[in-house]
Amino acid sequence: MKKDVPQDPKHPPAGKFRQQAQQRLLERGGNPAPELGEVDARAVLHELQVHQIELEMQNEELLRAQAELEEVSENYRDLFDFAPVGYFRLDEHHCILETNLSGAAMLGLDRASVIHQPFATFVAPSERSSFSNFVEQALAADGKQSCEIELHRADAAVHVLLEGISAENHRILRVTATDITKRKQIEQALQESRNCFHRMFEDDLTGDFIALPDGRIVLCNPAFVRVFAFPSREDALKSNLADLYPSREDFLHFVNLLKERKILERHECDLRRCDGSLARVVENAVATFDEHGELVEFQGYLYDDTLRRETELQLVSSMAELRQSQQELLRQERLAALGLMAGTVAHEIRTPLSVLQNSLYFLENCLPKATQTTLEVLDEMKRAVRTSNRIITEMLDFVNEPSPVRSAFPVGDALSAALKMVPIPKAISFPEIMAEATEIEVNANLDQITRILINLLQNAVQAMPNGGDLKIGVCREDDGRISIRVSDTGCGIPSENLTKIFEPLFSTKTTGIGLGLAIARRYAELNGGALTVESESGRGTSFRLLLASP
Incomplete structure (x- = not known):
């Protein structure tokens, strides 16, 4: 059974051409078609005239369709030539059958120079094997295949993304080529930056780490492992930062302080190493918050200040001992001077003191009717003599070795x-x-x-x-x-x-x-x-x- 073919409204079917031809013949002054059954020369002539007009109308329609096709073809040609991506048609030998202006520009030549050239000649030698595999797989597959390659050009390196699909019974490969050079440069710069950061992170002498608010350690560098004497980085990552603090309360205080200030600079605290010893650390920490203001994680950078702290304490202790030694030396010098003069001073002072004491005794006996004031003065003088004698005795007792x-x-x-x-x-x-x-x-x-x-x-x-x-x-x-x-x-x-x-x-x-x-x-x-x-x-x-x- 013959299938009905959908008709284009711009191109009417043949039966309609006949109706339109008869109408046009009447408009030209022709006679209408004779009644059925009349067979004469006029009927034949009329038929020929209608057929002629019908042919003319078909020709006009063909010319109009041809013009439309040429316009569409020109549009598609413009789209093909001026598309921002390169288009290629490759045969089964990987030769270029056709390309657009962007494709030729990617190869660094004019379009005529690349036709019938093996596409592999424009591929960097190190990637020709990958390109060949891509073409073979794309020709054999029913779906789209893709690969990234570097084109071989003298003026600059060009990286392209090739996407291909087979056509014409897997004998032709249609390929689009998108310039991804800038993307590759960004990726390379990003990778270099990542490598640089990784080297800095790994080689940093300070202990760097990233931790969650509950203390879980997400990332740490070798210096962090060394500071806290972990057997390995894996052991450090399995531990909890809170366990390094003397108490859970100390860790929570640190986290709350970080939430409040967002950045901590030169925060000093004592943390516990794996062997149980305390390390005096100086830490810088930066908090990261989500859109709701909740603490998500924090990055820490710390260094072991224990040696400097111990040295400082030793220095303070040494300075205190030095001051004490200096004071002791000064006392010893004073005592030595006291010892040298004690004997002489004792003799030189005690003699007049004895005279004074005897004189006071004599006056006390010679003045039986002395006034109360006089007696008080005599008592005060006797006390002064006793005090002087006591001081001399103390000096002699301290100097001597009884x-x-x-x-x-x-x-x-x-x-x-x-x-x-x-x-x-x-x-x-x-x-x-x-x-x-x-x-x-x-x-x-x-x-x-x-x-x-x-x-x-x-x-x-x-x-x-x-x-x-x-x-x-x-x-x-x-x-x-x-x-x-x-x-x-x-x-x-x-x-x-x-x-x-x-x-x-x-x-x-x-x-x-x-x-x-x-x-x-x-x-x-x-x-x-x-x-x-x-x-x-x-x-x-x-x-x-x-x-x-x-």
């Missing part, structure tokens, strides 16, 4: 002797010492223990110029030693001076030369004991003398 003779004696003997030398003002409350306490015996040198107690009592009285409480306690410690405690409620000793009060020549008073407590501790140690102090500024001081029992 070897005390120890014996057993009740503590009360030393306390009684000391209290006779140190009057207790009425403004100071001083409860009586229990008799059984004073009967406890110690094994020591009585004179030296008395000197210690005198010094402690004098310090207590001087610490309470406006009155206060003075207590003396005696007891036996658990280790068998005897403890004698002298406590006051005076001004106390500042904490920064507690370690200095036993140093020779150190004094916060306007009187004395700073040897009293130094000599007291020395006497305690010479007698096999110890002298300690407890004090709170503004609340009072307590000295404890520990001595061996018989």
Whole structure:
């Protein structure tokens, strides 16, 4: 059965041509067709005239169709020639049968010069094998094939994307060529930048890493692995950044600080290495947020500052030791000078002091009816003489190396002797010492223990110029030693001076030369004991003398 062929409205069917031809014949003045059955010369003539006009109309239609086809062909030719991509028709031998202007321009020649040339001659030698495989696969396949190649040109490297599809029973290959040189250059620049970044990341001496807000480590470099002593990078990536902080709270504080500031510069903290040791690190961190302002990840750059920190601490310690040594040297020099002059000064000063003391004794006896003011002046002069003698004695005792003779004696003997030398003002409350306490015996040198107690009592009285409480306690410690405690409620000793009060020549008073407590501790140690102090500024001081029992 013959299929109906759809008709183009611009090109009517043959039957319609006959109707149009008869109409045109009538318009030219011709006779209408005779009735059926009339067979004569006029009928034949009429038929011929109609047929002639029909042929003329068909010819006109053919000419019009030809013109339209030529116009369409010209349009397609323009589209083909001036298309921004190159078009090629290749035969089964890979030779160029046809190309457009863009295709010829890609090859660097005019169009006539490339026709019938093997396309492979224009391909870079290193990629001809890939091109040949592309053509063979495209000719054999039913669908589109593609590949990227570099064209062989003397003036510049041109990279193209070839896309081909077979035609004419797989004997012809239609190929489009798109210039991707700029894209390749961008890709190359991007790859070089990526390689540069990778080298910088891998070779950076600082520990670089990228982590998520929960502490998971996404990326890290070898320096990061070294700083925290990970066995390998894989172990580092399996760990959690939070585990490197001393506590979970420390890590959360760091994350919250980063959320708040967005960038942290020279953030110092202690982090824990895999071996458990602490590393002092200095870190710079940059936060990345999403469109909702939520922290997505953060990049960190840290370096191990432990060595510098330790060196700094050692330097500070060394400087402190140096200052202490300098102070000790200065004290030793002063003590050496004191030792050189002690003997001479003691003799030169004690002689006139003895004369002065005798004179005061004589005046006191010769003036039985002296006024109260005169007696007070004499007492003041006697106290000044005693103070001068005490200072001279302290100087000699400190310079000399006494070897005390120890014996057993009740503590009360030393306390009684000391209290006779140190009057207790009425403004100071001083409860009586229990008799059984004073009967406890110690094994020591009585004179030296008395000197210690005198010094402690004098310090207590001087610490309470406006009155206060003075207590003396005696007891036996658990280790068998005897403890004698002298406590006051005076001004106390500042904490920064507690370690200095036993140093020779150190004094916060306007009187004395700073040897009293130094000599007291020395006497305690010479007698096999110890002298300690407890004090709170503004609340009072307590000295404890520990001595061996018989």
